[in-house]
Amino acid sequence: MDWDDFARWGGRIAEWGAQYHKTLRERPVRAQTRPGEIAAQLPVSPPDAPEAMDAVMADFEAIVMPGMTHWQHPRFFAYFAANAAPPSMLAEQLVNTVAAQCMLWQTSPAATEVEGVMVDWLRQALNLPQDYTGVIQDSASSATLSAVLTMRERATGYTGNREGLSGKGALRVYCSEHVHSSIDRAAWVAGIGQDNLVKLPTKGERFALDVVALEDAIARDITAGHTPAGIIAITGGTGVGASDDLGAVLEVAKAHDLYTHLDAAWAGSAMICPEFHADFWNGVAGYDSIVFNPHKWLGAQFDCSIQFLRDAQPQLNTLKIEPEYLRTTGDAVTNYSEWTIPLGRRFRALKIWFLIRCYGLDGLRTRIRNHVQWAGELCDALREIEGFEITSEPILSLFSFRCPGSDADQQRLVDALNDDGRIYLTQGALNGRKVIRFQVGQFDCTRDDVMMARDVIEEIWRQINGRKVKNF
Numbered sequence: 181m182d183w184d185d186f187a188r189w190g191g192r193i194a195e196w197g198a199q200y201h202k203t204l205r206e207r208p209v210r211a212q213t214r215p216g217e218i219a220a221q222l223p224v225s226p227p228d229a230p231e232a233m234d235a236v237m238a239d240f241e242a243i244v245m246p247g248m249t250h251w252q253h254p255r256f257f258a259y260f261a262a263n264a265a266p267p268s269m270l271a272e273q274l275v276n277t278v279a280a281q282c283m284l285w286q287t288s289p290a291a292t293e294v295e296g297v298m299v300d301w302l303r304q305a306l307n308l309p310q311d312y313t314g315v316i317q318d319s320a321s322s323a324t325l326s327a328v329l330t331m332r333e334r335a336t337g338y339t340g341n342r343e344g345l346s347g348k349g350a351l352r353v354y355c356s357e358h359v360h361s362s363i364d365r366a367a368w369v370a371g372i373g374q375d376n377l378v379k380l381p382t383k384g385e386r387f388a389l390d391v392v393a394l395e396d397a398i399a400r401d402i403t404a405g406h407t408p409a410g411i412i413a414i415t416g417g418t419g420v421g422a423s424d425d426l427g428a429v430l431e432v433a434k435a436h437d438l439y440t441h442l443d444a445a446w447a448g449s450a451m452i453c454p455e456f457h458a459d460f461w462n463g464v465a466g467y468d469s470i471v472f473n474p475h476k477w478l479g480a481q482f483d484c485s486i487q488f489l490r491d492a493q494p495q496l497n498t499l500k501i502e503p504e505y506l507r508t509t510g511d512a513v514t515n516y517s518e519w520t521i522p523l524g525r526r527f528r529a530l531k532i533w534f535l536i537r538c539y540g541l542d543g544l545r546t547r548i549r550n551h552v553q554w555a556g557e558l559c560d561a562l563r564e565i566e567g568f569e570i571t572s573e574p575i576l577s578l579f580s581f582r583c584p585g586s587d588a589d590q591q592r593l594v595d596a597l598n599d600d601g602r603i604y605l606t607q608g609a610l611n612g613r614k615v616i617r618f619q620v621g622q623f624d625c626t627r628d629d630v631m632m633a634r635d636v637i638e639e640i641w642r643q644i645n646g647r648k649v650k651n652f
């Protein structure tokens with residue numbers, strides 16, 4: 181392919197993209213394919229002779245697209261949204277085209293410096309103190325692993341990397357039972373071990389970590405000769421939005437000199453709206469590490485996860501390695517690959533710059549406020565359907581509910597809704613029961629998209645239960 185062809189195809193693909201997004205509502209949200217159906221349409225072996233781009237593009241539409249679940253569909257209510265605002269997509273096209281490896285300052289100074297400024301813009305947007313710096317990671321999972329490794333190294337006097345963990349006893353990390361599975365995996369991979377990730381009960385409407393249980397657990401561990409290493413708090417857990425009392429947890433951490441990491445992967449985006457701070461952000465200042473994903477609610481497309489650090493030094497002490505071939509000379513500069521586990525880095529900051537400039541924080545705030553408002557309205561509408569039960573009240577824009585019947589009936593309804601295709605939602609678990617999660621967060625969704633879900637849910641529920649379908 182020469183560069184004239186590249187320009188022609190680039191234009192055609194941009195046209196295709198605009199058309200795709202303008203007609204998304206006509207497609208089923210979740211892919212309606214069976215396992216193996218897509219693979220069966222691909223040749224078993226690669227072609228020896230070159231093929232025309234026309235043929236490749238035609239197969240993309242015919243074979244690949246029917247097997248895609250449409251994450252940018254305005255009626256995507258499953259998991260959490262993975263928003264990709266148009267300016268962020270355009271920035272990614274530029275980044276893809278320049279295709280730089282941004283591991284060191286000198287391997288692309290602009291990437292490093294824009295990243296530094298974007299982290300600081302977001303720090304201000306989230307109202308964190310001025311002394312926080314940070315880094316853009318691929319995912320919250322990576323940021324959390326970095327923080328747990330830092331907990332480990334700090335608790336072992338920075339000897340773990342050199343000596344290994346043998347003979348060092350049990351390092352203990354504390355969190356609530358509502359943490360995301362990425363916290364478990366970080367404990368596995370960091371050599372802490374699942375058994376030393378102490379999951380504690382929660383209390384109240386927001387499912388906040390019980391700090392009395394936290395204190396007790398730490399005291400018991402110290403008596404048993406274990407080494408408490410850190411605490412992981414959450415703002416906006418994945419299941420039902422569990423949110424800890426950040427100030428109370430931090431106080432316990434300070435009393436025992438423990439490293440703290442806050443997982444705000446989803447809800448962090450909503451903290452650009454000051455009105456949510458009283459309920460969800462009080463006490464945040466002081467956490468050693470905080471992660472939030474602009475690639476979820478905010479609109480910077482995947483991958484884009486911000487890890488703020490109160491003091492970068494402990495994480496640098498944990499992860500920085502400088503072989504001769506990576507050494508740079510001259511003025512002191514920031515080399516972000518020293519802050520993270522992977523060496524290679526994409527230029528992720530550009531899409532944040534495009535996004536924030538094209539919408540302004542106000543434009544992004546309006547979307548988030550609408551989503552929270554509409555989630556509340558829909559929750560009240562579902563509450564009115566006979567036999568339906570709200571199992572967790574909205575936390576920001578996430579709530580859960582049950583239809584009448586058993587756990588199997590919940591799954592039946594979720595599957596039938598997703599087979600229908602007009603909306604997409606997923607199940608979760610709460611207090612040992614299956615619940616149906618509903619989150620509002622897709623960048624282009626409207627109030628009508630959200631409220632339509634009420635009618636679709638009742639209609640499909642009646643259908644699978646052999647009840648008469650009401651006329652809406």
Ligand SMILES: *Cc1c(COP(=O)(O)O)cnc(C)c1O
Nearest residue numbers: 319320321360362417418445446
């Ligand atoms: C989505 C999510 C994660 C994982 O995020 P990745 O960026 O996919 O690793 C972690 N914690 C919470 C609360 C989440 O919602």
